[in-house]
Amino acid sequence: MSNNETFIVGYGITKFGEQYSTNPSSSASTAITSAIHNAKISKDLIQGLYFGSLLSNTNLQPFVGAEAARECNLNVPISKVDAGNASGAAAFHQAFMAVKSGLLDCIVVLGTEKTSDYVNSSKIEQILGGTIDYLWEFEQGATLTSLYAWMTQAHMNEHNTTLEQLASVPVKNHRNGVNNPIAQYRREISLERFLKAKRISDPIGRFDPATHCDGSAAVIIVSDKFVKQHSEVEQKAKIVGSAQASDKLALHHRTTLSSLMATKVASKNAYSMAKIAPEDISIAEVHDSYPIGEILAIEDLGFFPKGEGGKATIEGKTQINSDISVNTSGGLKARGDPFGATGIAQIIEIVQQINGEADKRQVDDIKFGLAQNVMGTGASSLVNIFSNMEDDK
């Protein structure tokens, strides 16, 4: 027995930001409880919990998902998936396959992070050092920021991408974030301010990187079998494609610095599964932890030709209700980046948009939405594609 179709029936998300006094498992159980409430199902229907959390390994309560499950009184198998800062989407992908396999019919997927425990500590840099090549990059002095600076410079050299084009990514994302109630930063930042900022790792400026924060997000995936047995439960989106691809950990082992091969391969496979082309995507949440991240994404996902991502962005082709609406949530930059929670937050934005629940950031006439979550500098990339339920009704 296996399931051919999978759906999202509920989601829950906390405010993203600095939550010094919130217990990690309380934040996680809040997201789970909200998702169950949003799905309007009994918690007893849930058959499994998948979770991702980058820092939990070091929080020393690595099974924060198990602790949250206990708080929610969920007696289900608990699976932890680790793909560094892409752990949320990676947990989602594994849960998707578990539902597809026919073994589980209703899974809650949790992404959660408490980064503020490590304020004024180098611990987070060190843990992020594990998402790149720890021995041959991090221990030699490279950080995510310095490696992304190389990737940015390579793209500028090869495709004449400008600092203005790069800065237009976070400018747009901060503008979108203003209307996202859970976003960490709900204010605009001007292009001038990005350009005038001190370079922290040239060409990356002080305001360019997304900032890590605290937060939790959860979604509920069900099978077609579940849908048949529980006709009262509303499907909020259909999962039409889900794929992961990996690349070498270290930049020096890769063939290019100006593309994420993992994103190219994962999206190719996800489009193929969904039987669609990049042109069919109306909205995309992509991994803009640095401005170049979004430019690489919109090129490698096939929305724009290689080298034209910067130009497309500065021309407004990725703003809300343009050619393709990218990071309507504010992206990692304005929503904030609670590592493990980010991949699930991206999916929730797509589901909300598909259901017309995105209020002032709502995009019109969405058929397909895509979420892309990246580990490190591209060691793994996860691409999940969703469709609305119109065709099924």
Add this chain to the structure above:
Amino acid sequence: MSNNETFIVGYGITKFGEQYSTNPSSSASTAITSAIHNAKISKDLIQGLYFGSLLSNTNLQPFVGAEAARECNLNVPISKVDAGNASGAAAFHQAFMAVKSGLLDCIVVLGTEKTSDYVNSSKIEQILGGTIDYLWEFEQGATLTSLYAWMTQAHMNEHNTTLEQLASVPVKNHRNGVNNPIAQYRREISLERFLKAKRISDPIGRFDPATHCDGSAAVIIVSDKFVKQHSEVEQKAKIVGSAQASDKLALHHRTTLSSLMATKVASKNAYSMAKIAPEDISIAEVHDSYPIGEILAIEDLGFFPKGEGGKATIEGKTQINSDISVNTSGGLKARGDPFGATGIAQIIEIVQQINGEADKRQVDDIKFGLAQNVMGTGASSLVNIFSNMEDDK
């Protein structure tokens, strides 16, 4: 499209023991390469790598599986599954579902550990503290050993289990380990020596716990679709059941100390999937990290009634070619326990036994074999069941 049947077509394992000068990724890639060689397939047929490794989070090269994949020139999606010291079996279970889902048809599953980097350090105790309730058990002074002492005492109180019965577990397992070429300890230890040993956490004696060590193990799972397309590839075992169940992290949140509810639930589900009963199992590899672990396992897996595991063991009912042959490999106790690698090593023992490749520890007329891997004091339990290929030939 989905796969109804899944098979093991290859395995590879390194020697278990202290390997101070072996690089973690070299050990891992040795196991992967051996598995590919054993399967007699081209590495290009492999579509995914799943891996588990408890200490890799702290090794600071958390993606040791990605590094090993690079060394083996495997360009595939890399998934890391974390279930503490049961990460090997947990990675196997997720890979099994991925193959069942129809998304991947040939996956290599790796378990790997390098513990000797932490000799003379309390780091391993601390990391193992994350597999129990870190805040309410480990930080209050409890360790895996002191918690297992409670569980041992509870079983002694409730079922009159004796120290002699408990010691007969490692006596048998050391006897079996003598004939396992990859085992860390290939020597017998007498019952008297176990009984006379100093109590380190009463009633647990100095020689009772399994010892952690270094090592890597890998198996290759394929779908029926793969088998049809590659008729030259020999199936070594069929995966007929695979299940995970979880319990509360902390002992004080559980309903009993003298059963692992996660093992009961996981085995019930795995038997149901396999459409067999406990009586159908000829061989079992179970998690004997402490003597009580094997006694709980053989009861909770349904081989003996609750409370009779100790008696059955001292009467020889679990030795090779008796009622049920348990831990023919030597178990965690004699083979050694490289945490993440243990779950895969258990599966390899079952596959070798099923194929008549177990030399002096060979069990006759095996139909079904079972492997059980436990996280912490039972926060998660994984049960995988395999059959021989006779009926299919």
